[in-house]
Amino acid sequence: MKRRLFAAALLIGLSLSTPILAQDAPTATPETAPPPAEEAGTLGLEQSAALPILLAARADLEIIATQAIGTAQRPLGWNGDSDPTNPDLPIQIRLDLELLAGTVLGEGRPEGWFGVVATVPIGIARDIRHDLELVADSVMGVTTIRPAGWQGDSPIYRCGRATQAILIMLEKDGLTIPVDPTQPDYCQKAEIDAAVWVERNVLQPLRARTLNVDTNAAYPFLADSAFVVAFLDRDARQKIGVLPQGAGFNPLGRSTVGFSNMTLIEGDGFRVYVDWTTTPLTQGQFEALPDFDTISDPIYCDADWCGVNVD
Numbered sequence: 366m367k368r369r370l371f372a373a374a375l376l377i378g379l380s381l382s383t384p385i386l387a388q389d390a391p392t393a394t395p396e397t398a399p400p401p402a403e404e405a406g407t408l409g410l411e412q413s414a415a416l417p418i419l420l421a422a423r424a425d426l427e428i429i430a431t432q433a434i435g436t437a438q439r440p441l442g443w444n445g446d447s448d449p450t451n452p453d454l455p456i457q458i459r460l461d462l463e464l465l466a467g468t469v470l471g472e473g474r475p476e477g478w479f480g481v482v483a484t485v486p487i488g489i490a491r492d493i494r495h496d497l498e499l500v501a502d503s504v505m506g507v508t509t510i511r512p513a514g515w516q517g518d519s520p521i522y523r524c525g526r527a528t529q530a531i532l533i534m535l536e537k538d539g540l541t542i543p544v545d546p547t548q549p550d551y552c553q554k555a556e557i558d559a560a561v562w563v564e565r566n567v568l569q570p571l572r573a574r575t576l577n578v579d580t581n582a583a584y585p586f587l588a589d590s591a592f593v594v595a596f597l598d599r600d601a602r603q604k605i606g607v608l609p610q611g612a613g614f615n616p617l618g619r620s621t622v623g624f625s626n627m628t629l630i631e632g633d634g635f636r637v638y639v640d641w642t643t644t645p646l647t648q649g650q651f652e653a654l655p656d657f658d659t660i661s662d663p664i665y666c667d668a669d670w671c672g673v674n675v676d
Contacts, residue, residue, distance in 0.1 A: 409452075411486045416449055418490035421516040422497055423447045423458050426465065429497070432512045433469050433504045440464040455489045462493060466500050475499040479526065491529060494522040508549060520546035521555075528556040535559060541642055543594045562591050584613030584632060586645050593644055595637035595671075597664050599627050599657070604675045605637060605666045612670075616646060618657030629657040634668035 424447075430439060439445070442464055446457035459481065466474065474480070478499060479492040501515075502508050511517065521532050532542060532555060540562070544554045593608040594601075599620060608614070614632035619641065628641040628651060641651045666672070 409486075412452060415455070415486040415490035418487065418494055418518060418522075419454055419458060420447065420449060421518055422490065422493050423454075424514075425501070425511075425516055426458065426462060426497055428512050428514055429501045429504055430461075430465050433465065440468045455486060455493065458493055459489070462497060462500070466496070469500060469503055475503060477525065482526075488526075491522050492526070494518050495524075498523050520551055524552035524555060528552060528559065531556075531559045531563065535562065540590060540592065541640075543592055543640060543643060558592070584615050586614055586616065586630075588612045588614065589645050590643060593639055595635065595639055595666060596627075597637060597666065599629075599638050601627065601638065601640075606668075606671045606673050606675060608632075608639070609670050612668075614644075616641075616644075616650070616654055617662075618660050619651055619654040621656045621658075626651075627657075628654065629660060629664075632668070635666045635671060636662060636664055637666055638664070 427445070434440075440461075443461055444457050445461065446454060448454060451457065477495075479496050482488070482492055484492075498508075501511060505511065521529050524532070535542065542555045542558045544551055544558060548554070588608040588610055591607065591610060593612075595605050595608055597603040597605050612632055614630040614635075617629045617631055617636075619629070620627040626640045626642050627638050628644070628646065629636070629638055630644075631637075638657075
């Protein structure tokens with residue numbers, strides 16, 4: 366009970382505006398008059414950006430509540446608010462989430478529980494999704510099964526707040542962490558890969574690790590990130606290593622299967638498959654490549670980096 370009262374107090378604090386002080390209000394002139402207040406129910410730009418996450422979370426919250434306690438049952442105080450025009454929707458959803466967590470989990474909370482954190486609207490929305498998934502894990506007993514109709518959201522939102530922030534920053538720069546989001550240890554692997562990228566590109570940038578600069582310069586493209594993972598098969602199951610930054614390569618062909626990014630490349634001592642989005646290739650250059658099914662040359666990797674970092 367104390368936990369729920371404390372969470373509710375924090376949530377109410379998030380919705381309060383700046384206190385009004387008891388003093389004479391200055392006379393406004395046309396130059397100093399404040400802009401007209403927004404009409405009730407009008408969402409700001411930041412709140413609108415968080416709305417898709419919130420609405421999906423509300424729908425899933427109702428689904429997991431039904432799974433846990435039945436269709437006709439809800440904890441005392443449940444508001445069920447799903448009004449997309451309500452600026453207080455994040456608070457309403459968080460309150461119901463805390464009520465359900467108290468019903469399902471009691472006073473304790475799972476390891477990693479975020480709880481209430483005063484931050485920007487999209488951060489609050491992501492925190493709700495994160496904690497909702499923890500409740501769903503407890504209700505379902507596993508992390509990989511959800512009830513019918515579950516909408517879910519980006520797997521990033523299951524990770525810690527710092528990992529989320531780094532991954533989203535990298536995505537905005539066009540970088541994608543090559544980790545399978547369906548794996549149970551996705552967050553751990555994504556955190557390590559993101560940290561390595563920051564270490565190599567921000568904390569202590571590496572020089573191009575090449576044995577023969579002239580040889581690499583002869584290729585039309587150079588690996589420019591730490592995430593060009595090489596595979597010996599087109600299904601990306603046989604990882605053979607990671608191209609060093611500065612390694613030159615020539616794209617030979619691409620997959621023509623819908624939604625596949627696999628590209629066949631060759632360079633000094635290797636002919637392997639990579640995800641083109643981790644390379645300097647543009648989408649137009651990728652789409653202009655021939656179908657790599659028409660290429661019969663053998664796939665191999667004999668460079669010094671082959672067989673390294675394959676875990």
